[in-house]
Amino acid sequence: MSENAPEYLDFIKDAVAKDVAEGKTKAVRTRFPPEPNGWLHIGHAKAIFVDFGVAEYFKGECNLRFDDTNPEKEDISYVEAIKRDLRWLGYDWADREFYASDYYETLYELARKLIRMGLAYVDDLDEDEIRAYRGTNVPDKNNITYTPPGKNSPWRERSVEENLDLFAKMRAGKFADGAKTLRAKIDMGHPNLLMRDPVMYRIRREPHYRTGTAWCIYPMYDFQHPLSDAIEGVTHSLCSLEYEIHRPLYNWFIEHCEVFPSRQIEFARLNLTRTVLSKRLLIQLVRDKKVAGWDDPRMPTIAGLRRRGYSPEAIRDFLGRIGIAKTDSMVDIQLLEHCVRENLNKKASRHMAVLRPLKLVIDNWPKGQVEFLEAVNNPEDPAAGTRKIPFTGELFIENEDFRELPPPKYFRLFPGNQVRLRYAYIITCTGFDKDPVSGEITAVRCSYDPATRGGDAPDNRKVKGTIHWVSAEQAVDFEARLYDHLFAVDRPMDVAPGTSFLENFNPQSLEILSGAKGEPALACVEAGTCVQFERLGYFCADKSVLNADEDSKPGALVFNRTVGLRDTWAKIEKKG
């Protein structure tokens, strides 16, 4: 699973290795803790790669734990989706599938333990009062904000007995939602605001997707997470940078609850150019109908990438290359694209397809004759074999492979020029038909050289251009969906204040071509399979996880462009 693993240790493995060497850790155990409130995306994949990767490197185990302590947002459907994507990515958690919600009773007892130790108390302050007492930023007389020390809650010094009694009543539903909280008694003057008596439990009469109405109090992340780790014997709790400031609190709960000490280590989350990786923003794209859904092939979700044609190997290769560090970074999406190309180049079988068909007529071709020409399925993999493709006197070629007036360095078809039809014959362009009204070129005319069958030139003459084609009569029709980056700029979030990132949405992120033509073999490509259309790019027969009846199938073929081939010509043309 760690193909392309670098030979050096990243800073996390380095730290874990030291813990092992010093005997602090015997068997390494990590965990991947998704909250079941959304779909997994490539950013999560990095976390998965780190969590499972570190465990694997030290021959330990990584648990899957659903961090489900907020009943308002979570749902079983997300659990299923997360497990599906995790498996697809190639990860296995065996029987170690856990839920923080299974720990509610233990967590409750640990909270009582803290109360008995005089380290937790029931507070009657409401939400706004808690914020005010905490000492959130306030503007002073010069309108400069500052952070004053917090003030103790008037309920902070309740007796252990009273706290125990009130906490039991909270659980029993004797109080209204939000009327009381259980708080850790730490230090209202602490410079780290999170240490100013954080809330451990809140009252919320919201049915939970797993525990139903059994509980009306729910534990908060800061209290629950370190203890869930402890319950599972997690030795290293790896998370993103934003939790760095939570670490003192994480350690405080471990120390005072006197439980198994897990070590939290933080690393930078993934950012990718020309897309967004935040659940909130992704939801907005779906809600505003900018994309067709969570598994729209433009989405950076695992399901979106899969539908786009990305393979798990390509994604893992990418994750291995970007490295792990504490620097906030913005990875160029071209690296991801490089990884798919490299992966698909090795395994995708080649086909010929024409996206924007232009009729090509071979005037000296024997009328009605059909020949079957041999084509290799994958030049990178001889074992993939060959296939026969029908060839006739009426073909479709790519519209952009013909120019009435060729620009400099253009070596495809133009009047008088020779090109090779891939695997077929060398032809010479003799002219073209033009609609006198619209000025549109309706057909290109040429003659073929019978001595060049298969595409070889017996006289060794140099033919610079080779273009792809499809025999008109035998062609299968399909719909091509050409996908491009979701956003037209590298950093979609960089917008003027008051404007939305949606301003940067790329209107050309999807182009649908309904009249595409392909060689007959395309009719049998199964939904979900990726192929290369020669000279065009990698395409994946559409397959959605949501509605199977929309899948690509014979008679209704749909191919999604995963990524185009490297296009040197486009660069030349751009430079002029």
Place this chain on the structure above:
RNA sequence: UCCCCGGUUGUGUAAUGGUAGCACAGCAGACUCUGGAUCUGUUUGUGGGGGUUCGAAUCCUCCCUGGGGAACCA
């Protein structure tokens, strides 16, 4: 304001006091029945000042700069 964490070519990431390397991108060339693939070559970097040291990306210090935090979310 306060607290925490960062700054190595265009973008990521190594070098753990001892020759600043790798990948992607870029550029140039070779080869090619995909303007693909492959191969070769190549441009660009330690945020700044001071200090310690024979020697500093690395240690100290000040400054600059970026990110994060101040939810009864995770």
